[in-house]
Amino acid sequence: CAEHGLDFVPGVELSTEYEERGIHLLGYWVDSQHPALVAECQRLRAERDRRADAMVANLARLGVDISIDDVRAQAAGAPVGRPHLAAVMVGKGLVADEDEAFDQYLADGGPAYEPKRALAPVDGVALIRAAGGTAVLAHPGLGSMDTPLSTVLLDQLRDAGLKGVEADHCGHEPAVRDYWRAAARRRGMSVTGSSDFHGARKESKIGDATTSVSIVEELRRRAATAGDGIG
Secondary structure, eight states, X not given: OGGGTOOOOOEEEXXXXXXXXXXXXXEESOOTTOHHHHHHHHHHHHHHHHHHHXXXXXXXXXXXXXXXXXXXXXXXXXXXXXXXXXXXXXXXTSSSSHHHHIIIIIXXXXXXXXXXXXXXXXXXXXXXXXXXXXXXXXXXXXSOTTSOOOHHHHHHHHHHTOOEEXXXXXXXXXXXXXXXXXXXXXXXXXXXXXXXXXXXTSSOOTTSSOOOHHHHHHHHHHHHTTTTTOO
């Protein structure tokens, strides 16, 4: 990065769970060698393997036969997730596309879904802070706006030390962005943006949504004191 005049922000995306809903937290400027953070990342990876095995078995009971070996090959060494199962299903002609795989089988609460064993969101925020990072709520509007994230939870996360909300996510419609910008600002939190690029599987491209330099610097300052008083 230094050779090309780029800033580098070490970060992590943590999966947490609240009332059977997955909540993702972004930790910026974390210490990647922090023992508790390393342990949780290792546990989450093992949990992904357990869930993948369980969902392959669930699919088999529904008459949809794929192998865990094919799923792991699809992941190519990355942590295994539902998109890899969906891709294998598409490749075998079992569904038309990944959206159908999720809609019919893999979505939260779907017939092949396997619940995850994850931290509570407030504990995830505490972990990010303990590792010296600044915690931001990731893409809160990707679920249905008919069941928006509880404002009670958002207040709890703010009180636990959450510093920002990723309102300007590339997957948010304009009305959703406005909703979460307002929710963040009412609570004195920063508004961030992201293209959430995870490779060619997603339509988004790096730079489709961004965070202003002033907000980056604001979050950097907050990270400098994130671990104060945290065990």
